[in-house]
Amino acid sequence: MPIFQRRSDVPFRANYKAYKPFLREDFKYMCAYCLLHEGEQQLGGGFQYFQTDHFRPQKGFPELINVYDNLYYACHWCNQAKSDTWPSEEQQVDRYRFVDPCAEDLYKEHSAPSP
DSSP: OOSOOOOSOOOOOSSGGGGHHHHHHHTTTBOTTTOOBTTOGGGTOSGGGEEEEESSOTTTOGGGTTOGGGEEEEEHHHHHHHTTOOOOHHHHHTTOOOOOTTTSOHHHHSSOOOO
């Protein structure tokens, strides 16, 4: 089962930033990528530290800018590190990709095999 499950009844918003309160709840107040909880102040957490990330970047996928299923709750560091990065078609052929914590079971599909 994926770490995060999105609600399906979010009303459309013309500005993706208006989805932040919904994302905050759907992502359990944690960064979609590093799982930092916004309550971990000593690690730079806090609601203001978190941002709305575009899983598929705005630059390459302008049609998804305000699509809720493309938005993730992310800490500032992860959002800046990922930025507009997206694998090229050639990289995708070589299976380079981002893990989607809303669609994949990270523990089952990406854990090291047991000895």
